[in-house]
Every structure is written in structure tokens, then in C-alpha cells.
Amino acid sequence: xxxxxxxxxxxxxxxxxxxxxxxxxxxxxxxxxxxxxxxxxxxxxxxxxxxxxxxxxxxxxxxxxxxxxxxxxxxxxxxxxxxxx
Numbered sequence: 001x002x003x004x005x006x007x008x009x010x011x012x013x014x015x016x017x018x019x020x021x022x023x024x025x026x027x028x029x030x031x032x033x034x035x036x037x038x039x040x041x042x043x044x045x046x047x048x049x050x051x052x053x054x055x056x057x058x059x060x061x062x063x064x065x066x067x068x069x070x071x072x073x074x075x076x077x078x079x080x081x082x083x084x085x
């Protein structure tokens with residue numbers, strides 16, 4: 001499971017958040033009452049990654065939505081990690 005100290009919906013109201021977990025990069029941002037989450041492959045940053053390589057999902061903009069988004073990212077990273085072995 002990804003851990004991001006200080007990450008909260010209040011943080012995401014002001015700024016997007018990026019990170020990586022187990023070879024999968026991710027991007028989280030607010031869009032009104034929606035939390036948008038994106039996963040994409042390494043090694044590129046979000047801006048340099050082609051749109052066709054990005055996978056987006058939307059969640060409610062709430063603490064529960066943030067938990068669901070991080071669980072989705074963690075599951076995708078684990079799937080990616082297992083595909084490499």
C-alpha cells in the first residue's frame with residue numbers, strides 16, 4: 001500500500017501530488033468534487049508520458065475517495081510488479 005505522509009484531500013485542493021510505488025508512477029489531483037487518479041509506467045515524469053500510456057480513474061473527493069484511490073494505485077503497482085517476475 002502506498003504511504004504518503006501529509007497527503008490529504010485538503011492538500012489536493014491546492015496542489016496535485018505525484019509519486020511512485022513498486023515501479024508504477026501515479027498522479028492525484030482535484031477536479032471540483034472529483035478526485036482524479038492516474039497511473040503510468042516509469043521512467044518518465046507525468047508531463048513527458050504519452051497520454052496513451054496513462055490510465056485514469058475518478059473517485060469521490062473525500063477521505064474515503066482518497067483511500068480508494070491509493071488502494072487502486074497499490075493494486076495496480078502490485079499487478080505490475082508481479083508481471084515482472
